[in-house]
Amino acid sequence: MKTRCRSFPRTGRRCPPSSPPRLNGTPGRRWWEHGWVSSYPLYRPRRLRRTPGLRRAFAETSLDPSRLVAPLFVKEGLEDAVPIQSMPGYCQHSLESLVKEGRELAERGVAGVLVFGVPVHKDATGTDAHSDFGISQLALRSLKDELGDDMVVIADLCLCEYTDHGHCGVIEDGGVANDPTLEIYGRIASAQADAGADVVAPSGMMDGQVGAVRRALDDTGHSDTVILSYAAKYASSLYGPFRQAAEGAPQFGDRRAYQQQPSNIDEALREAALDVAEGADALMVKPATGYLDV
Incomplete structure (x- = not known):
């Protein structure tokens, strides 16, 4: 069966992209298929392009x-910021230098910061990730005490920085066990919200992670805490510099x-x-530079 193609000038495509799936399995419809766009000469798109002001x-x-979020890395035990060789201009921060950096970013109008903690102690299940005195929770409290509501403070929610094997979940039979990991994610989310995080960002790509985090937050009195889901976190070599910064590279295999x-x-x-259906308030694609068009 042949498919008739037509031109879509604003996208540069000859054929419309495939329709997004709905949760019930039936395809959705793109906006241009609803007939909402008036035709020429009633509608002239160039009107809105005529002047720089328009x-x-x-x-x-x-x-x-105001549209940007800055990633910040804070390492337990540091007395001052240490430059990250693979990320020029970025540092692993001490708590003191982290707060100073957060204040400077807020004064420049940056919308928020995304906090990654680097602990001294690591173990098989990443227990410091949900400790009240873990480095991430200490950092979140320090930032909120300094910045209040002047800046959105986002907590990365994962286990790779906290486990001695560097994977994003509990290891069973040589692989990452999905469901046991979800229970730990819930505990991390509650600890981060207790520490003042405005947003938690589950990044481990476990099935059902958003639902587990949402239930844990609601059950512990944090129904207003936002979930920013890493909905599409692609396997990529572009994470190399980040893994040095967060000291979370896998010690065997890959992700x-x-x-x-x-x-x-x-x-x-x-x-x-699925993430939206489970309660995600916002979605992330990572790495964005090379994958937003995927």
Whole structure:
């Protein structure tokens, strides 16, 4: 059966992309298939492009500090910031230098910070990740005490920095055990919210992680805490510098058994739909630079 293609000038495609799946399995419809767009000459898109002022006023996307989130790495036991060789301009912070950096970013209008903790103690189940005195929780409290509501403080929620094997969950029979890991994620989320995190960001790509985190937050009185889900976190070599910064590289194997496969577009859409259904308030694609068009 032949498919008739038509041109879509604003996307540059000859055929519309595949429709996103709905949770019931039936395909969704793209906005242009609903007939909502008036035709020429009633609708003239160039009207909104005529002057620099009009283009700025009606820009759908803008790039300014208020749209940015800065990743910050804080390492237990440091007395001062230590430069990260693989990430020029970035440091592993002490608690004191972390707060100073957070204040400077807030004064520059940056919307938020995403905090990654690097502990001294690591074990098989990452117990410091949900300790009240773990480095992430200490950092979150320090930032909120300094910044209050001037900046959104986001906590990365994972185990790779805290486990001695460097994987994002509990190891059983040589692999990451999904469901036992979810229980730990819930404990981490509650600890991070207790410490003042505005947003928790589960990044381990475990099946059901958003639902587990949402239930744990609601059960511990944190129903207002936002979940920013790593809905499509692709397996990628681009994480190399980050793994040095967070000291969370896997000690055996890799993470392809749970991170997203770059070649699968429909699977990424299903992952995103599942996260929304489980209670995610916002979604993330990572690494964004090379994968937003996947």
